[in-house]
Amino acid sequence: MSKIAFIGLGIMGLPMAGNLIDAGHEVTGYNHAVERTEQLAERGARIADSSAAAAEQAEVICLMVPDSPDVEQVLTGEGGVFGAARPGSLIIDFSSIRPDVSAALAARAAEHDLTMIDAPVSGGEAGAIDGTLSIMVGGSPEAFARAEPVLNAVGSTIVHVGPNGAGQTVKAANQLMVAGHLQVLAEALAFLEAYGADTTAALRVLGGGLAGSKVLALKGEAMRERSFAPGFRIDLHHKDLGIVTTAARGADVILPLGSQLAALMASARAAGDGELDHSALFRGVLRANGRPLE
Structure with missing residues (x-):
């Protein structure tokens, strides 16, 4: 030991x-x-x-x-x-x-x-x-x-x-993918709610199909309940997406969706959600649709 x-x-x-x-x-x-x-x-x-x-x-x-x-x-x-x-x-x-x-x-x-x-x-x-x-x-x-x-x-x-630095490169890619999953999950949940769907049942069946992901499994219910106690804060994910976009620019890699995700995360932070869990991206979707945050 x-x-x-x-x-x-x-x-x-x-x-x-x-x-x-x-x-x-x-x-x-x-x-x-x-x-x-x-x-x-x-x-x-x-x-x-x-x-x-x-x-x-x-x-x-x-x-x-x-x-x-x-x-x-x-x-x-x-x-x-x-x-x-x-x-x-x-x-x-x-x-x-x-x-x-x-x-x-x-x-x-x-x-x-x-x-x-x-x-x-x-x-x-x-x-x-x-x-x-x-x-x-x-x-x-x-x-x-x-x-x-x-x-x-x-x-x-x-x-x-x-070699040294490669772990951070893979982590940056991971954070890009997680942010994408979170944003799409948030938009799907807003869509389901607008139609009055049973969101508990909907998330369960979505999780069993091709739409299923660890993000859905770990964050779907929190979004549904509007429960955003920090497990991983918006502030930190904002920092990580800054790493992604800066590194991508340095390698001349274009990330159309990644750039938009970075802007959405920055918007959530600017709206005062930086200390909340990154699943609080859902609050940005609710704001965009004029829906209550609670």
Whole structure:
């Protein structure tokens, strides 16, 4: 079992760190919001007062923070991981960030005799709690093999997809597809409601056919009930679609629907829905149709 530092104990990070404890790993946690570290301490973790303090004695250092600047700050900022970690340590970045930033940070890690992989996840809060996340891993085959015992404790579909940065590229594609599923589900539900259909029955039968998807299974009822407690916030999906559109532009790839999805997500955020679950895209469809939001 490994000595693991886990930095970033939000909606996803806290249950992931808990699953590592349950798997027998020795976990030291750090989060800027103290109440999150207290919850992890109740599960048996040690608590550090900084990222550097968490990383000092760790063999594996896990990150789950919101965006590219956050990862850069944790790793390279004053009191950061690069200056504190022991040579030979493995860094697993579970965050969803820009592929080019991820690859550049991995190169900088190597200058400090550290190995880094990008391992963004999909599956939302439920997958983090259940340890069933899908994990797309970028890095060397040797680093991937070294990381597998940790990855197996938090995920069930774990695939090495290429060199450093490749995991983030696949995650960007994942977020594009999820946003498309959410928007089409929202529009279908608005259509069903307009005709007075039994939406419970409708979602059930749609889920059993070709229209079925994990998005429908996990988000359909929440949309129907107008229940948007955050599992994955609009703000974060807005950030991820920015990664998609920027990366696509850099590769001269045209994403007609992707660009529109990015605009719809930005519109939901501008309307004040940024802290809600990304299934709250449904509220944008309701607004467009002049229908009540509750």
